[in-house]
Amino acid sequence: MKVVVASDHGGVNIRKEIIHLLEELGMEYVDLGCECAAGSSVDYPDFAFPAAEMVAKGEADRGILICGTGIGMSIAANKVKGIRCALIHDTFSAKATREHNDSNMMAMGERVIGPGLARDVAEIWLTTEFLGGRHANRVGKINTYEAE
Numbered sequence: 001m002k003v004v005v006a007s008d009h010g011g012v013n014i015r016k017e018i019i020h021l022l023e024e025l026g027m028e029y030v031d032l033g034c035e036c037a038a039g040s041s042v043d044y045p046d047f048a049f050p051a052a053e054m055v056a057k058g059e060a061d062r063g064i065l066i067c068g069t070g071i072g073m074s075i076a077a078n079k080v081k082g083i084r085c086a087l088i089h090d091t092f093s094a095k096a097t098r099e100h101n102d103s104n105m106m107a108m109g110e111r112v113i114g115p116g117l118a119r120d121v122a123e124i125w126l127t128t129e130f131l132g133g134r135h136a137n138r139v140g141k142i143n144t145y146e147a148e
Contacts, residue, residue, distance in 0.1 A: 085104075
């Protein structure tokens with residue numbers, strides 16, 4: 001599995017934790033940054049859009065985004081056709097969004113979640129498979145609506 005990872009200035013520390021996790025899991029990844037100087041800021045769409053486009057084009061299988069709250073990144077990513085980005089801060093939601101929604105991106109907030117829990121959430125999300133079945137019908141309805 002190839003994973004794209006990106007953050008704005010508010011998610012740099014958790015992004016580094018996630019990269020360590022991906023290395024430990026032996027997963028291929030692309031790090032889109034940001035590498036921000038202390039006290040500087042960047043615009044989260046400048047990182048969310050390229051990451052989401054990589055997933056939408058099949059250049060990455062999944063994507064993980066981190067900003068201060070995860071909200072801005074998830075909103076931006078979900079504007080890209082074909083993306084189902086879930087905002088996740090707990091292990092139950094990490095599992096459920098993969099099993100039921102076949103989410104292909106996730107977002108977290110560094111100001112909301114600590115590094116240990118962020119790693120747990122990401123690992124569960126990365127290793128949980130989509131259940132299909134009745135859930136495939138629901139995801140299909142989203143895909144059909146999006147295509148219209």
